[in-house]
Amino acid sequence: MKPKICTILILASILFAVPFSCLHPQFIKVRDNHFILNEKPYYFVGTNLWYGFYLGAPEPKGNRERLVRELDRLKAMGIDNLRILGGSEKSDIKNSIKPSIQLSPGVYDSTLLEGLDYFLSEMKKRDMHAVVILNNYWEWSGGMAQYHSWNGGGKVPDPEEDGYEDFMDYSAAFYRNEDANRSFMNFIKYLINRKNRFTGLRYFEEPAIMAWELANEPRPGGSTRNAGYYYKWIDTTAQYIHSIDQNHLVTTGSEGTMGTMNSEDIYLRAHQSRNIDYVTFHVWAKNSNWFNARRYKETYRHALRKAEEYIQDHIELARRLNKPVVMEEFGLPRDLELYRPGSATASRDKYFAMLLDLVYQSARAGSPIAGSNFWGWGGEGRSTNSDFTWRQGDPFVCDPPMEAQGLNSVYDTDSSTIKVLMEKALLMKSLRENGTMEEENTSLENDTLPQNIQDPTQHKPRIRY
Numbered sequence: 001m002k003p004k005i006c007t008i009l010i011l012a013s014i015l016f017a018v019p020f021s022c023l024h025p026q027f028i029k030v031r032d033n034h035f036i037l038n039e040k041p042y043y044f045v046g047t048n049l050w051y052g053f054y055l056g057a058p059e060p061k062g063n064r065e066r067l068v069r070e071l072d073r074l075k076a077m078g079i080d081n082l083r084i085l086g087g088s089e090k091s092d093i094k095n096s097i098k099p100s101i102q103l104s105p106g107v108y109d110s111t112l113l114e115g116l117d118y119f120l121s122e123m124k125k126r127d128m129h130a131v132v133i134l135n136n137y138w139e140w141s142g143g144m145a146q147y148h149s150w151n152g153g154g155k156v157p158d159p160e161e162d163g164y165e166d167f168m169d170y171s172a173a174f175y176r177n178e179d180a181n182r183s184f185m186n187f188i189k190y191l192i193n194r195k196n197r198f199t200g201l202r203y204f205e206e207p208a209i210m211a212w213e214l215a216n217e218p219r220p221g222g223s224t225r226n227a228g229y230y231y232k233w234i235d236t237t238a239q240y241i242h243s244i245d246q247n248h249l250v251t252t253g254s255e256g257t258m259g260t261m262n263s264e265d266i267y268l269r270a271h272q273s274r275n276i277d278y279v280t281f282h283v284w285a286k287n288s289n290w291f292n293a294r295r296y297k298e299t300y301r302h303a304l305r306k307a308e309e310y311i312q313d314h315i316e317l318a319r320r321l322n323k324p325v326v327m328e329e330f331g332l333p334r335d336l337e338l339y340r341p342g343s344a345t346a347s348r349d350k351y352f353a354m355l356l357d358l359v360y361q362s363a364r365a366g367s368p369i370a371g372s373n374f375w376g377w378g379g380e381g382r383s384t385n386s387d388f389t390w391r392q393g394d395p396f397v398c399d400p401p402m403e404a405q406g407l408n409s410v411y412d413t414d415s416s417t418i419k420v421l422m423e424k425a426l427l428m429k430s431l432r433e434n435g436t437m438e439e440e441n442t443s444l445e446n447d448t449l450p451q452n453i454q455d456p457t458q459h460k461p462r463i464r465y
Contacts, residue, residue, distance in 0.1 A: 026038050026207060027207055027247045027248060028042055028129060028210045028211070028249060029249070030249065030277050030278060030323070030324060032322070033318065033319070033322050033323055033324050033368040034324055034368070034370060035278070035324055035370045035371075037432075040432055040433070041431060041432055042370065042371075042432060043363055043370055043371055043428040043429065043431040043432055044080065044081040044129075044370070044371040044372075044425075044428055044429070045078065045079060045081075045356060045371065045372055045374075045421060045424050045425035045428050046079055046080065046081030046082060046083065046328075046371060046372065046373040046374075047074065047079050047081075047082060047083070047373055047374050047375075047376055047377040047410075048082075048083045048084075048328075048329060048373050048374070048375045048376035048377065048398060049070070049074075049082045049083070049084055049376065049377050049398070050083070050084055050085040050133065050376070050398070050400075051085070051097075051396035051398070052067060052070075052082065052084050052085075052115075052116075052119040053084070053085065053086070053101075053112055053113075053115040053116040053119050054112070054115060054396055055067035055070070055115070055119070055396070056114075056115035056116060056117070056118035056119035056122070057111045057112050057114060057115030057118075058111055058114060058115075061099070061111055061112070061115070062111075062115050062118075064118060066379075066380060066381075067118070067119065067122060068122060069379075069380065070377065070379040070380070071122055071123065071126055071128070072126075073379060073412060074128075074377060075126045075128065077418060077421055077422050077425060078421075078422055078425030078426055078429060079377075079421065079425055080126070080127065080128045080129065081128070081129050081130075081131070081210065081371060081373060082123065082128060082129070082130050082131070082373075083130075083131045083133065083213075083328055083329075083373045084119065084130050084131065084132055084133065085132075085133050085136075085141060085216075086116060086132035086133055086134055086191060086212075087101055087102065087133070087134050087135060087141075087187060087191065088100040088101045088102065088112075088136075088141040088142055088143075089101070089102045089141065089142025089143060089146040089147065089150075090102065090103050090104065090142060090146070091139065091141075091142040091145075091146050091156065092156070093139045093140075093142075093145075093156060093158050093159075094158060094160055095139065095140060095159075095160060095390075095400075095401045095402035096139055096140050096141065096142060096401060097140060097141055097400070097401055098392045099112065099392075100112075100141070100142055101113060101116075102142070102187060104150065105150050105151075105183045105186070106183075106186060106187075106190075108190075113194070114197060117194075117196040117197050117198050117199075118198055120196060120199070120203075120206060120208050120209070121196060121198035121199050121208075123208045124199065124206070124207070124208035128208065129208060129209070129210040130208055130209050130210060131210050131211045131213055131251070131328070131373075132209055132211070132212055132213060133213045133215065133216050133253060134184075134187075134188060134191070134212060134213060134214060134215065135147075135184060135214060135215035135216070135218075136215055136216040136217075137168075137171050137172075137215055137216060137217050137218045137219055138171075138216065138217065138400075139156070139158075139159055139167060139171075139402070140400040140401055140402055141216075141400075143171070143215070143216070144171045144172075144174035144180075144215065144218075145157075145167065145170055145171040145174070147174055147177070147180040147181075147183055147184050148170065148171070148173055148174040148177050148180045150180065150183060151177055151179035151180040151182075151183060152177070152179060152180075153170070153173060153174075153177060153180070156170060157170050159402070160402070165222060168219065168221055168222050169221055169222055171219075171221075172219065172220060172221030172222075172226045172230070173221075173226075175220075175226055175229035175230050175232075175233045176226065176229045181233070181237075184237075185237070185240055188212075188237075188240065188241060188244075189244060191203060192204050192212070192241070192244055192245050193244070203245075204244065204245040204246075204247055204248070205247065207247075209248055210248070210249060211248055211249035211250060211251050211277070211278075212241050212245070212248055212249070212250050212251075213250075213251050213252070213253040213280075214234065214237055214238065214250070214251070214252050214253055215252070215253050216253050217253060217254065217255045217259055217282065218230070218233075218234070218252060218253060218254060218259070219255075219259045219260070220260065220261070220266065220270075222261075223261075224261070224266075227266060227269075230270065231269055231270055231273075234252055234270055234271075234273060234276065235273040235275055235276075238250045238252075238273060238275035238276050239273075239275045241275075242275055249277040249278060250275060250276060250277055251276060251277060251278050251279065251280055251326075252270065252271065252276060252279070252280060253280060253328075254267065254270065254271070254279070254280050254281065254282075255280075255281060255282040255284075255329075256280070256281030256282060256310065256313075256314050257281075257313070257314075257317075258282075258284075258288065258310075259282075264313075264317060267317060268317060268320065268321065271317075271321055271323070272321060276323070277323065277324075278318075278323050278324040278325065278326065278370075279314075279317070279318050279321060279323050279324070279325045279326075280325065280326050280327075280328045281310070281311075281314040281325065281326075281327060281328075282327070282328065282329035282330065283307050283310055283311065283327060283329070283330040283355065284329070284330070284331065285303040285306065285307055285332060285351070286332065286333055288306065290302055290303040290306040290307070291303035291332065291333075291347075293332070293333040293334065293335060293336060293337035293347070294336055294337055296335050296336070296346075296347040300347050300350070300351070303332075303351070304350075304351060304354055307330075307351070307354075307355060308354075308355075308358060311327065311355065311358055311359070311362075311369075314327075315362060315367050315368060315369050318368040318369070319367070319368055322368075323368065324368050324369070324370045325368050325369050325370065326369070326370055326371050326372065326373070327355070327359060327369070327371075327372040327373070328372070328373045329373065329375045330352075330355055330372065330374055330375060331348075331374060331375035331376065331408035332347060332348040332351045332352070332408070333348070333407055333408060334348060334406075335347055335348075337407070338406075339383065339388045339404050339405065339406030339407060340406065341382060341406070341411045341413055341414075342413065345414055345416060345417050346416075348417060349416050349417050349420050352374065352417060352420050352421065352424075353420045353423075353424070355372070356372060356420070356421075356424035357424065359371070359372050359424075359428075360424060360427045360428055360431075363428070363431055364431060371428065374410065374421065375398065375408050376398030376399075376408060376409060376410070377398055377409070377410055378397035378398045378399075378406070378409030378410055378411050378412075379397075379411065379412050380411075380412050381395040381396050381397040381398075381409070381411075382395060382397070382411075383395075383397065383405035383406055385405075388404040388405045388406055389401075389404070389405065390405050397409040397411075398410075
């Protein structure tokens with residue numbers, strides 16, 4: 001920067017009370033096996049808000065007033081890291097979101113992209129950070145299967161009709177389809193170089209973006225025959241992103257070993273690339289058959305024990321890779337697996353408290369774990385159908401369209417869950433400044449939430465340092 005220009009910017013920062021660091025955008029980086037922002041550790045409790053760009057679109061597709069309210073609620077809770085969807089592809093699959101950003105290869109819905117612009121600009125105003133998902137192994141946003149179909153793969157198997165085994169093999173064939181990957185790379189280049197119409201910044205210049213995520217839960221498929229293609233795809237795609245964007249981190253979006261055929265070796269090989277800056281895992285007690293919400297009293301302790309083990313295992317794997325790790329998805333159904341707002345969340349509250357406390361205690365002790373994103377924020381969204389299915393035009397909660405709307409969503413009326421999230425977010429933020437904080441000073445006042453919820457801190461998880 002030329003000396004005169006630098007002087008002007010410094011004077012402007014003094015005159016207009018703008019921090020000089022704001023004039024030099026700061027990006028989250030990795031130092032050793034920790035995140036760093038503005039030369040301080042970066043820890044967080046975040047959420048999944050994949051549908052934010054839909055709300056950010058202009059009416060009639062979007063609902064910007066709701067988006068602003070949701071972001072204000074989350075910021076007030078201390079939730080300032082959002083895992084969001086940055087791409088979706090038009091699909092004939094019954095349970096896929098509609099409309100989509102990409103209508104056919106290289107043809108985009110400009111209003112939804114404007115929605116993403118608006119979403120990121122509003123996050124930036126609130127000093128929030130986004131992890132932007134670029135693709136999807138699963139069917140609900142088009143994803144890999146649609147890229148494969150567009151490029152000679154034929155008709156996509158519908159999991160509802162053909163079963164998930166056939167779909168998973170079809171989706172994993174994407175890694176071997178060079179034309180499909182070329183289409184995906186074209187989208188990556190387009191998005192990263194896009195100029196945000198509200199901020200004037202290219203996406204690669206945007207400090208509100210923390211990281212690019214290759215895909216939601218990319219798996220090598222149901223057998224090892226795609227493993228070599230899978231490793232290569234991760235490395236080459238991440239390398240390509242870094243070649244056009246030196247400011248942002250890149251991660252995979254992996255579920256952990258449950259997404260790599262329960263193989264630690266496959267997980268480690270997939271993440272050893274120097275182009276992958278940090279690693280991820282997801283904890284789903286219901287999907288893993290650890291927990292049955294209809295028998296929550298009998299299965300809760302088993303679910304908690306298995307979740308603790310899974311978290312500890314992936315902290316150890318991250319340590320072996322010498323990279324930070326994020327628990328970027330975890331959730332639990334309401335008691336008795338009811339979907340209606342206002343139904344009990346006692347098991348979820350205790351489960352969230354235990355998992356988040358484990359993350360905090362481990363981070364405080366210096367382990368590689370840096371944060372978490374619960375699944376997910378439904379906010380003021382509500383299902384409008386008696387069968388709790390999603391249909392085009394319905395309000396978004398956070399459950400994808402192939403799941404019951406309300407299955408894992410946290411609503412703005414779930415006060416006991418929100419209390420847990422606020423307390424744990426405060427603890428994680430304390431690590432940004434001090435690296436430690438006395439836990440008893442972070443509790444919210446008892447009278448701020450309903451009195452009939454049991455103390456979620458009764459159980460103390462085992463910590464591996």
